[in-house]
Amino acid sequence: MHFFTPAVILPFIGQVDLSGSLLAVFLLCILAVIGFEFVNGFHDTANAVATVIYTKALKPVYAIPWSGTWNFLGVCLGGVTVAMGILKLVPLDSLMTLPVSVGACLVLSVLLSSIIWNLGTWYLGIPCSSSHTMIGSMIGGGLAFTWFYNGPGVNWEKAGEIGSSLILSPLIGFGAAALLMLFLKHVTKSHALFHIPSGENDRPPIHIRLLLVTTCTLVSFFHGSNDGQKGVGLFMLILIAFIPARFAVNHAISNDKVMTALNQTEQVVKVKLTDNTNKEPAITTLSTAIDQTKQSLAEKNEKEVAKTYRYRKQVESLIKDIRAVIKDNKVPLNEQEKQTLTNAANELEHVTDFAPVWVIAIISLSLGLGTMIGWKRIVVTIGEKIGNEHLNYAQGVTSEIVAASTIGLSTGLGLPVSTTHVLSSGIAGAMVASGGKGNLNNKTLKNIALAWVLTLPVAIILAFLLFMLFHLFI
Numbered sequence: 001m002h003f004f005t006p007a008v009i010l011p012f013i014g015q016v017d018l019s020g021s022l023l024a025v026f027l028l029c030i031l032a033v034i035g036f037e038f039v040n041g042f043h044d045t046a047n048a049v050a051t052v053i054y055t056k057a058l059k060p061v062y063a064i065p066w067s068g069t070w071n072f073l074g075v076c077l078g079g080v081t082v083a084m085g086i087l088k089l090v091p092l093d094s095l096m097t098l099p100v101s102v103g104a105c106l107v108l109s110v111l112l113s114s115i116i117w118n119l120g121t122w123y124l125g126i127p128c129s130s131s132h133t134m135i136g137s138m139i140g141g142g143l144a145f146t147w148f149y150n151g152p153g154v155n156w157e158k159a160g161e162i163g164s165s166l167i168l169s170p171l172i173g174f175g176a177a178a179l180l181m182l183f184l185k186h187v188t189k190s191h192a193l194f195h196i197p198s199g200e201n202d203r204p205p206i207h208i209r210l211l212l213v214t215t216c217t218l219v220s221f222f223h224g225s226n227d228g229q230k231g232v233g234l235f236m237l238i239l240i241a242f243i244p245a246r247f248a249v250n251h252a253i254s255n256d257k258v259m260t261a262l263n264q265t266e267q268v269v270k271v272k273l274t275d276n277t278n279k280e281p282a283i284t285t286l287s288t289a290i291d292q293t294k295q296s297l298a299e300k301n302e303k304e305v306a307k308t309y310r311y312r313k314q315v316e317s318l319i320k321d322i323r324a325v326i327k328d329n330k331v332p333l334n335e336q337e338k339q340t341l342t343n344a345a346n347e348l349e350h351v352t353d354f355a356p357v358w359v360i361a362i363i364s365l366s367l368g369l370g371t372m373i374g375w376k377r378i379v380v381t382i383g384e385k386i387g388n389e390h391l392n393y394a395q396g397v398t399s400e401i402v403a404a405s406t407i408g409l410s411t412g413l414g415l416p417v418s419t420t421h422v423l424s425s426g427i428a429g430a431m432v433a434s435g436g437k438g439n440l441n442n443k444t445l446k447n448i449a450l451a452w453v454l455t456l457p458v459a460i461i462l463a464f465l466l467f468m469l470f471h472l473f474i
Contacts, residue, residue, distance in 0.1 A: 012358040016243060018100065025104045029238045032111040034366045037231035039118045040130045041071065041370020048220040050423075051396030056203045057212035064372050066213075067220040072368035074224020075232070076360060081414035082226055084353040086233030087240075088158045089138045091145060096244045096309045098149065101474045103241025106141045109466035111234065113137040113459055121455075129418035129455060134230055135162055136459025143460070144467035165415040170425035170452075173402050177429035180398040185433070194434075196392045208393050215400035222407035223419045224367060230416060231363040232355045239359075245308045249300065249315070250354040258297055258351065261344040265322060266290050268337050272325075275332070282328045286321045293318045315351050322348075391427070395434060399426030421452060 008016045008023060018026055048067045052058040058066070090110075095103050114137045118130055142154035184193065192205055204212065239247035269290065272283045293314045300311035322345040325331050326338055333341070403423040410417035 012356070013239075013243070014246075018242065022100055022104060022242070025108065026238070026242045029104070029107050029111060029242070030235070032108070032115065033231060033234045033238060034362065036111055036115050036118070036134075036234065037228070037363050037366035038370035039115060039122070040227055040231065041068070041367045042122070042373050048216050048223060048400075051391060051400050052212050052216045054197075054391045055212055055393050055396045056197045057209045057393075057396075058216070063216065067216065068368040068371035070217050070220035071224035071228065071371050072364045074221040074226075075228030075364035075367055076224075078225025078229055078411060080229060080232060080353060080355045080360075082229035082411060082416050083233035083236065083355060085158065085162065085414050086134070086138070086230055086416060087237060088155050089135065089162070090142050090154070090237065092237075092240060092248075093309070093313060094149065095145075095241055096248060096305065096312075099474075100242055102145075102149070103244075105467050105470040105474065106145055107238050107241050108470055109144065109463045110134070110137045110141045110237070113140065113462035113466055116462065117455065117459055129166070129420045129452070130227060131230065131416045131418045132166060132421075132452070132455040133459050134234070135159070135166070135416065136456040137463040139456075140460035140463025141467050144464045144471075147464075148467075148471060162416055165410060165413075165417055166421075169406055169410065169417045170421040172406055173399075173422040173425040174429035174432075176402040176406070177398050177426035178433040180402060181394060181430045181433035184394050184398065193394045193397075194392050204393050208397075211397055212393065212400075215397055215404060218404035219400050219407070219419070219423070220371075222404050222411060224364070226407050226411045226417055227419055228363055228367050229411075231367065232360055235359045235363060236355055245305045246302050248305075248308050248312045248352075250351050251302055252354075252356075253351055255297060258348065259294070261347040262290055262294055262297075264340050265344045268333075268340055271337075272331060272333075280328070280330050282321070282325045282331055286318075286325050289314070289318045289321045312352055315348055319345050319348050319352075392434070395427060395430035398430045399423055402426045402429075 008018070010016055016023065016026070048071075049058075049060070049063040052063050053060055090106065095106065114130070114134045117133045117137075139154050139159060146154070192208060195204070197204070203209070236247065265286070269283060269287050273287060293311075296307070296311040296314040299307045301307060322341050326333065326341050326345075400423070403419065403426050406422050407417055407419055
C-alpha cells in the first residue's frame with residue numbers, strides 16, 4: 001500500500017512535498033525564525049537608540065521608527081557573508097543525507113533555545129548578546145547531532161573564528177571608546193559636548209543633535225547588516241534542512257553561467273598542465289575536480305536530493321581546489337591567471353552561498369518591526385545604569401562611533417559580532433575616560449558580565465537537551 005504526500009503550494013517557496021506533521025513543524029520553524037529576529041529587534045534596539053533618547057537628541061516616538069528603518073535597510077544591503085558563516089557552524093552536508101525529521105530536530109532545538117534565553121534576559125533587562133545565544137545554540141544542536149549520528153558535528157575551526165570575534169570586539173569597544181573620549185577631552189574646546197542633560201526640555205544644540213542622530217543611524221544600519229544576517233542564516237538552515245533539493249544550491253544561477261566559470265578555470269589549468277613538469281598535485285587535483293563538477297552539473301535538478309547534494313559538495317570542493325592553486329607558490333601564475341581563477345571561484349561561490357531576496361525581505365521586516373517595540377527595559381540599563389552618572393553627549397557619540405565602526409568592519413570580514421557587548425563596553429570605556437573606574441556601576445556590569453559568561457554554556461546545554469527531546473518523536 002502506498003501513501004502519497006499531498007503537495008502544498010506556499011507563497012515564495014512554491015510546492016512543498018512534506019507529510020502533515022513535517023509540514024506543521026516546517027511552518028513552526030519559519031514562524032520561530034521570524035520570532036527570533038523580531039525578538040532580536042527589540043532586544044537590540046537599545047544599542048542604537050539609548051544614546052539619542054537619553055541625551056534628548058530624539059524623542060522615542062521618532063528614534064524607534066528611525067532606527068527600525070535603518071535596521072531594515074542594513075539587512076537588505078548587507079549581503080550574506082555573515083549568514084553563510086553562521087550556516088557553516090553546523091554539519092549541513094551530513095544533514096542532507098539524513099531524513100528531513102532529523103533536520104527538523106536540529107532547527108527546532110537551535111531556534112527555541114535562542115528565543116528562550118533571549119526573552120529571559122530581555123525580561124530581566126540584561127543586555128545579552130543575541131549572537132552569543134544563537135551561536136551557542138548552534139554548537140549545542142551540532143553536538144547533539146554528533147552524539148546521535150557520529151560523523152562531523154560542529155565546525156570547530158569556524159566556531160573558533162567566530163568566538164575570537166565575539167571575545168575581542170567588546171575589548172576593542174572599551175579601549176577604542178576610552179581613547180576617543182580622552183582625545184575629545186583634550187582636543188575639543190566645545191563645553192557643550194560634555195554637557196549632561198537634565199529635564200525634558202534640556203536638548204543638545206543642533207550640531208550635536210545631528211552628530212548623535214548620525215551615529216544612531218550608523219549603528220542601526222550596521223546592526224541590521226550583521227545581526228540581520230544571522231536571521232537570514234537561520235532561515236536558510238530551515239529551507240536546506242526541509243527542502244534540500246530546492247535550496248541546497250542556487251538554481252537561479254544558470255548552467256551556462258556555471259559552465260563559463262568552469263571553462264575559464266579549465267583554460268588556465270590546461271596551460272599549467274602543459275608546463276607542469278614537476279607534476280604538482282594541486283593542478284592535477286583541480287583538473288579532475290573540474291571534470292567531476294561538469295558531470296554533477298549535468299545531473300542536478302530541483303527534485304532529486306542526492307544529485308543536488310552531490311553537485312553542492314562538488315562545487316564546494318572545486319572552490320577549495322581553485323583557492324589552493326592560487327595560494328600554492330609551486331604553481332607559477334601570472335596576475336591575469338590569478339584574477340581569472342579568483343573571479344571563477346567567486347562566481348561559483350554564489351551557487352552555494354546565497355539567500356533568496358524574499359528571505360532577506362522577511363528578515364528585514366521582522367527586525368525592523370521588532371525594533372519598534374519592547375525597547376524600554378534595556379534602554380534604561382544602557383542609558384542610566386552602566387555608569388554612575390547620566391550619559392553625556394560626548395559619551396553617547398564616542399560609544400556609537402566605535403560600535404558602528406567595529407560592527408561594520410566585522411560585517412565586511414564576514415564575522416558575526418555582538419552589537420550589545422560592543423556598545424555596552426564602549427559606554428563603559430567612555431565612562432572610565434570621563435571619571436575613572438569609580439564612574440562605573442559595578443552591579444550592572446556584573447549582571448552584564450554574568451550574562452556574557454553564562455550565555456554560551458546555557459544555550460549549548462539548552463539546545464542539546466531540546467534536540468534529545470525532539471529526537472524522541474522521530
